[in-house]
Amino acid sequence: MADLILHHYPTSPFAQKVRTAMGLKKLAWKSVIIPNIMPKPDLMPMTGGYRKTPVLQVGADIYCDTQIILRALQRLRPDPPLTPAGHEGVAEALAYWADRTLFWPAVGVVMGQVGDKLPESFRKDRTEFSGRDFDPVKLAAALPMARDQLYAGLAHVETMLADGRVFMLGGLPSLADVAVYNPVWFVRARLGEQASPLDRLPHIAAWAQRMAGFGEGTPTELSGPDALAIAKAADPAIPDGVDAHDPGGLKAGARIAVTPDDTGKVPVVGELVTLNALEVAVRRIDERAGTVVVHFPRAGYVLSPA
Ligand SMILES: N[C@@H](CCC(=O)N[C@@H](CS)C(=O)NCC(=O)O)C(=O)O
Structure with missing residues (x-):
């Protein structure tokens, strides 16, 4: 089972959201401390420009935004659930x-x-x-x-x-x-x-x-360069695929930009590999990170041809 690697810094409230989920699930995870301002030289090769905190890395899959991070955590480590059945x-x-x-x-x-x-x-x-x-x-x-x-x-x-x-x-x-x-x-x-x-x-x-009282689970420190080496050595998981009937009409393989609609509006460009109501993911290649798939939630993100 690939390690959960959280790129974050201690004073970030959105990172606390994920750390608390780690505690609730009693998870072991790797902690990469990133700067709280730009530049973030070991994070950018991974995300392709997304600069917000936190980011979750699982091998060569990079999850940007706590919405999608917590869904990934839920899928990879289901018990106890973060979304109780029926709710x-x-x-x-x-x-x-x-x-x-x-x-x-x-x-x-x-x-x-x-x-x-x-x-x-x-x-x-x-x-x-x-x-x-x-x-x-x-x-x-x-x-x-x-x-x-x-x-x-x-x-x-x-x-x-x-x-x-x-x-x-x-x-x-x-x-x-x-x-x-x-x-x-x-x-x-x-x-x-x-x-x-x-x-x-x-x-x-x-x-x-x-x-x-839930704490933050059990973090172990990891350096940014070591996290990049882990991404480079791994293959991304098989993507979920593109919904052919998505209202936006985008097709698998299209070159698109994904940009937050509120703050830190840096576009991430790549080849569309997943698109559904809740997620958009692009594949990109970086010299230091290798081939990675960068996942975003659909809510709060603008998609445009690139
Ligand atoms: N929608 C994002 C919001 C993340 C966010 O705004 N994080 C703040 C820190 S709590 C941030 O990125 N600040 C700028 C920075 O860390 O560079 C999420 O859910 O992850």
């Missing part, structure tokens, strides 16, 4: 809602308070990454708005937990929990457990302790 759709939908609506307000809450303590190189990188000026003064001014948005979103989760259930969907933890834990963890880690608006969400506070 798959609701778990995925809640996770996507959390990724898209809770993360940025949480970033606003944190950066509105510590933005002025971060180095100029980080501020410059995040301005480029997000297309929005990372100006500590503007971030501090926007703090009340970010706090209110986070409070409004988390209030729904507080309501779910208020009936005494242990996790968001009932007695078992799911993808929905690890996704909501990402922004909650970020605020707790950077500002403390009592930071506003968490101080007004007691059910979430108790649930967050339970989530922290």
